[in-house]
Amino acid sequence: MNKYIKTLGMVLSAILITVVSLIPAPVITQAQPNNIEAKSAILVDAQTGQILYEKEADLALPPASMTKMMTEYLVLEAINNGDISWDTTTTISDYAYWLSDNDAFSGIGLRQNKEYTVEELYTAMAVNSDNATTVALAELVAGSESEFVKMMNQKAQEMGLQDAEFVNATGLSNSDLGEHHPEGTGADADNYLSAKSVALLAYHLINDYPEALDYSSITESKLDDESFTNWNWMLPGMPGQLEPFGYEGLDGMKTGWTDMAGYCFTGTAERNNRRLISVVMQTDSKEARFEETKKLLDYGFNQTEVKEIFPADYQQEDESTLNVAKGKGKSVEIATDEAIRGVVPSGEENPYEIEFTLDKSKLNDDGKLTAPIEEGDAVGTAKISYTGEELFGYITDDISNEQAKAQVVTQSNVEKANWFTLTFRAIGDFFSDLFGGIVDWVKGLF
Structure with a gap:
């Protein structure tokens, strides 16, 4: 009897194990991030343009130095069109020199008795977010910052940045520029963009001119013997205490800060041939803009994927x-x-x-x-x-x-039928229709 019970128990255990093994394992998913500590935020897949997350993404806010992505786009477009080249040189105007020499604007300290190449100026703009080099490039491309601002707003319309309003090339508030604010813009005006428009601007910059990432990914550089470090702490390989913020695959794109804008950041990273673009606006600190970006990118890479749908x-x-x-x-x-x-x-x-x-x-x-x-x-x-x-x-x-x-x-060729075939086909269709009509008429009698 005991032997029978023991055997029965073994059989039931085997059945239980088999049944349990057939039950599919639960799919572990991570809900949409609901604790992004920014006034506005968005996450976009850079290949498909699909929005993976958004928080008040249509709210127009001051973008601070993220404005410079439009300046970068127009400079790269001018290079692509042959209007200027990376080796084109220019001198520094009184206005650009004033910006560079003003400690409030964290200028590198440009010289007016020297010619700078476009590449030198662009690198300082992209890496150090330098305002003076940004103005120098705007003046080179358009003749004046005022004319450059017109180009910025025209390009914004072409890109579909519906809420965009550009008043200068740098992202500073016009009130900071005093008498130097661009002609035709208000003395107290500010640039405005929504997180969605910032992401769309980054989308166009990355896809139209991917060489922009070659510069936004530079961690350290030098101009006139003045060394500077990228404000983007999420770049892998950042020096010293900034290194813990490094994020695998991240190679851009632009930080920003003013009193009006708070701390902002447009980030982009590529992993396994997939690129994401994130934007956070009005976070509380330098660190927070990177911490919130990490949450967004982690969600995108870990909880979504691009597949062949059809x-x-x-x-x-x-x-x-x-x-x-x-x-x-x-x-x-x-x-x-x-x-x-x-x-x-x-x-x-x-x-x-x-x-x-x-x-x-x-x-x-x-x-x-x-x-x-x-x-x-x-x-x-x-x-x-x-x-x-x-x-x-x-x-x-x-x-x-x-x-x-x-x-x-x-899926295949279909040749045109010759007149003989078409004639007999028409005759056949005629008699087919006639016969069908007669049948219907006869059926109607009954």
């Missing part, structure tokens, strides 16, 4: 073919021309739907394509839409339209 050559089950008029074949298959990728938060399998939209201008009145048709002809678009709960859309509609869709294209 593959290339994807076909909708009920929209896999289009009828063809005047062709040797009567239909043609259609599918997406490339894969569509999107961000997937942990615990969500595939929180997207896809919709095919045909280009009506490519169809005749009967909704058919007209032969001849070439393989790869675009006949519409396929766009994905997020159905989950963790993401916040795209940083702009333009980026959504660019990143969240693919072309729908034909």
Whole structure:
């Protein structure tokens, strides 16, 4: 009896172990960060433009020296257009010298009897957030800071920075500049940007001119025998007591501080070929802006990933073919021309739907394509839409339209049928329609 009970116990234990092993392990997820200690913040995937987190991200606030990212963009654009080069030299105006010589603006101490290259000035601007070199570059590109401010606001419109208002190239308050504030701007005016617009500016800077990261990632540099250290403490390899703030993969982008703005930071990091952009505005201290950035980046890298949502050559089950008029074949298959990728938060399998939209201008009145048709002809678009709960859309509609869709294209050639085939097909259709009408008429008698 005891032997029987012992055997039964072993069998039941084996069954229990088997059942437990079949139960899927729970997916461990980290909720959206809800304790970001900043007045405004945002986290964006730099490839897809999708917003992974936001807090008061549309609130326009003074961005302080994060303003300089627009100055960097316009300088790099001028280099790209051939208007200036990295080796172009310029001298220092009285205004730029005043900024450089003023201890309140932490200037490097430029000389007026020397010519500086664009690269020297740009490095000091990007690494040390130097205001005098920023003004010198603005004057070189546009002739004056006032004209440069017009270029900044024009570029902001082109980029879709809807709430942007630039009044100077540096991010200082105009009240700090006194009589030197740019002509056409208010004496007490300030630059204004929302966290979303700052992130969008960084998105364009990184994607249009990735060489900007070569400079924003410099930890230490020198100009006129004056050494300076990057204000971005999150760069790996920062010297001394700053090193504990280092964040793997972080290579930019811009710090900021004024009395009005508080402590701000635009950060960007790349890990495993994936880049994120974060912005925090109006934090309480130098340290806090980096601590809050770390929370955002950790969430993005650890709890979200970019996946192929729908593959290339994807076909909708009920929209896999289009009828063809005047062709040797009567239909043609259609599918997406490339894969569509999107961000997937942990615990969500595939929180997207896809919709095919045909280009009506490519169809005749009967909704058919007209032969001849070439393989790869675009006949519409396929766009994905997020159905989950963790993401916040795209940083702009333009980026959504660019990143969240693919072309729908034909999968084969369809030659135009000759007149003989078309004639007999028309005759066949005529008698088919006639016979169908007679059948319907006869059915109507009963």
